[in-house]
Amino acid sequence: MTIDWNHFTPWLSLSGGVLLGVASALFILLHGRILGISRIVGEFILPKAGDIAWRIAFLLGIFAAPWVFGILAPAEIITAPRIDASYGMIVLAGLMVGLGTRYASGCTSGHGVCGLSRLSLRSLVATLSFMAAGFVTVYVIRHLL
């Protein structure tokens, strides 16, 4: 293991993480809901009556974020994303992420942030599982193939 010091952003990542934590805290305390993206989006596919408006409001907030970030963030912290995967791989990955997160009842936000914050063993198992699968997949793609 070699640390990639050129890309390591400890302060930005820590402060971004704190914002994610504050958003999750506000969502459970103000609205009584777990801030889990895969469930918020997944249950929107076949929505129940009376359960739609809050999802739209939340998702519009997410969609507004790049625009607001462009206004607020100093130019030196805005970096262009590096997207190496081909369209075929993107589609395969999207299918797997959609199916997998719904079977597991959560993703990085629901299990990784909220679940670990509530000290849930179930979410710890989920987080260790998707992290392990991520490590192995990147190892295979970058170092074996």
Next chain:
Amino acid sequence: MQRISEFFIGLLFGLGLLLSGMTDPGKVLGFLDLFGLWDPSLALVMGGAIAVGVFAFAFAKKRTTNFFGGALHLPKNNSIDKRLVIGSLIFGAGWGIAGYCPGPALVSMAAGQEKGLAFVIAMLVGMAGFEIAERLFHEPKITT
């Protein structure tokens, strides 16, 4: 009032993803590349989020209603079963292929990334596939 609050929480969450670097698949894959040139940033994203979250959820567990007087939906399912593990493994493998998890993919799509859009469409198809499979192979699930 509640809709406005939910909008701003979504906005705050999206800003957190952008600031932390989670919306850059290259950065995510840099974290998952444990045996290559490793970028530990994402561990700090999780650490920062959980450091705030533990206090909020410890407080939430003592309450029965949310701030607006409505229900407080804390998960009741504690089972560690095949669905949880296999679902998470499939998710993690997909995460490792593209570097997108659901939240950052939505933000990337909104930022006008064409591959972000392609990912979100595929993700919705995968989620719809789950709903179809649930209805074909399982009794209607009682959700709490």
